[in-house]
Amino acid sequence: MTTLRGTLAPGAPDYVYLPFEVPPGTAELQVSYTYDRPAVPPGTPGNALDIGLFDERGTELGGRGFRGWSGGARTEFRVRADEATPGYLPGPLNPGTWHIALGPYTVAPQGLRYEVTVTLTGGGPGRTPTPSYPPARAAGRGRDWYRGDCHLHSWHSDGRRTPAEIAALARAAGLDFINSSDHNTTAAHAHWADAAGDDLLVLLGEEVTTRNGHVLALGTDPGTFVDWRHRARDHRWARFAREIRRAGGLAVPAHPHGDCVGCAWKFGFAEADAVEVWNGQWTPDDEVTLAAWDARLVSSARADRAWLPAMGDSDAHRDPDVVGHPQTVVLAEDLTREAILEGLRAGRSYVAESRAVSLAFTVTAEGGRRAGIGERLTAPADAPVTVRLEARGAPRCSVRLVTDQGVVLTGEPLPVAGAGAVEWRTTTAHAAYVRAELRHEAAAGPLPGAMAAFTNPVFLKAA
Structure with missing residues (x-):
């Protein structure tokens, strides 16, 4: 047994590494820790x-030694x-110098005293199981709209649900695909195969949780580890x-506008492929993110x-968090990893609060030329185009x-039955893009109500 003690002062490094030795013939490693909370x-x-x-391969950035x-x-x-x-990866306990990684998320003015106990048990080397990953294809419907939730946490990080429980909730929510996104670990990847099926595509990934925002x-390919131990000032995000x-x-x-410590995105969007505008229950930070995203649409x-x-x-x-609230609905060629990611990358998608909400959004020019969500429509600058939302x-x-001019x-509110259509006419000279929102009744005066659904834009270009 090895006990490692120390005190971290306010302003401590983001990560502190405590070395300890693993001798030959070690079969099990156990770690426990405590720290004070004044x-x-x-x-x-x-x-x-x-x-x-x-492990013994080291703590260098890139994560070769990550366990x-x-x-x-x-x-x-x-x-x-x-x-x-x-949250941890099974595998050989090779002899050498291993490291406990401590991350002082926040430190009180009095400092942070910690104690880490490492217990090693001898024995045979054991056999590391060959990981089994979920398939990259499910039984889809061909080219169609597929519903998914790409930000979920299991008990492999700070969630409280097993992969099987998450998959059951995803099916109940009418989802066609989900993405494994535990904080800073790929340990869940090898535990999703049994939860997937012909009716549910399970994508694999990670929530890379840095001190300057989460992504x-x-x-990603099964087992892909993305290091989180960097800040915006380090200029390593592009890598x-x-x-x-x-x-x-x-x-x-x-x-990106979350208000928890380290949650707000500080790396810029030059290297992003998409952005999570709506996260969980609709809150003011989602409203801010929506406005910032729309401003980037104007520039683009x-x-x-x-x-x-x-x-x-x-x-x-964990309960009461609702899997599939909200969900991204993407037009894809089939229910495969490649097709879903291609549809998301192209922006052929809208976001809805539940499976109950469905949208059809198009812009049609004279002569019948039409563009849908995420697409572009070119027409003479003064020729009318018709925007239609169902x-x-x-x-x-x-x-x-x-x-690009705003709302x-x-x-008028949709009827109690919840179905309706709206048409509006404009020209490519007056609108560079158009997108749609569905809002619940406002709770306070002129403020917009909580979001029920919104689309990605249809872009308009003058011929």
């Missing part, structure tokens, strides 16, 4: 200490060749965004350059149409 003045963060593990991370969700864990605590590595794309995935900043449309599609996810961790499952919700139409 009282602090109101409004002052108290102590919060995360923990993880790196697991539980953040602040667990006070103890164990690793063997044949199994490991959720979803969405739909890891490229790693995500090389692994076949998308880089999607999550809740005026410069006729690439744009950043929007997504929505539940970020569900909605179902949104009783008493109001339609809002938004262009240009607010329709």
Whole structure:
């Protein structure tokens, strides 16, 4: 047994590494830790200490030696060749210098005293199981609209649900696909195969949780680890965004205006493939994110350059978090990893609060040429084009149409039956793009109500 003690002062490094030796013939490694939580003045963060593990291959950036991370969700864990605590990777316990990784998330003014106990048990080497990953294809409907939730947490990070429980909730929510996105670990990847099926495509990824914001590595190759130990000032984000794309995935900043410590996105959007505009229950930070995203649409449309599609996810961790609230509905060629990611990347999608809400949104020019969500329509500058939104499952919700000039139409609330259609005419000279929103009845005066659904834009270009 080895006990490691110390004190971290306010302003401590983001990560502190405690070395310990693993001798030959070690069959199991157990770790437990405690730290003090002194009282602090109101409004002052108290102590919060995360923990993880790196093996004899080292702690260098890139994660060759990474063996697991539980953040602040667990006070103890164990690793063997044949199994490991959720959040950690089973595998050989090779002799050498290993490291406990401590992450002082917040440190009280009095400092943070910690004690880590490492217990090693001898024995045979054990056999590391060959991981089994979910298939990259499910039984789809061909080219169709597919519903998914790409931000979910299991008990492999700070969630409280098993992969099987999440999959059951996803099916109940009418989802066709989900994405595994535990904080700073890929340990869940090998535990999703049994939860997937012909009716549910399971994508694999990670919520890369840095001190300057969180990003979803969405739909990466199985086992792809993306390091989180960097800040915006380190100028390393572009490297890891490229790693995500090389692994076949998308880089999607999550809740970019979140108000928790370290949640707000500080890396910019040059390397992003999409952005999570709606996260969980609709709150003021989602409203801010929507406005900021729309402002980028204006810049992209005026410069006729690439744009950043929007997504929505539940970020569900535990009860009462609702899997599939909200959900991204994407037009894809089939229910495969490749097709879903291509549809998300192209922005052929809208976000809805539940399976009950369905939208059809098009812009049609004279002569019948038509563009849908995420597409572009070219027409003479003075020729009229017709914008049409059809909605179902949104009783008493109001339609809002938004262009680069702002909100240009607010329709009457949909009937209690929840279905209706709205048409509006414009020209490519007057609107560089148009997108639609469905809002619940406002709770306070002129403020817009909570979101029920919104679309990505249709772009308009003068011939």
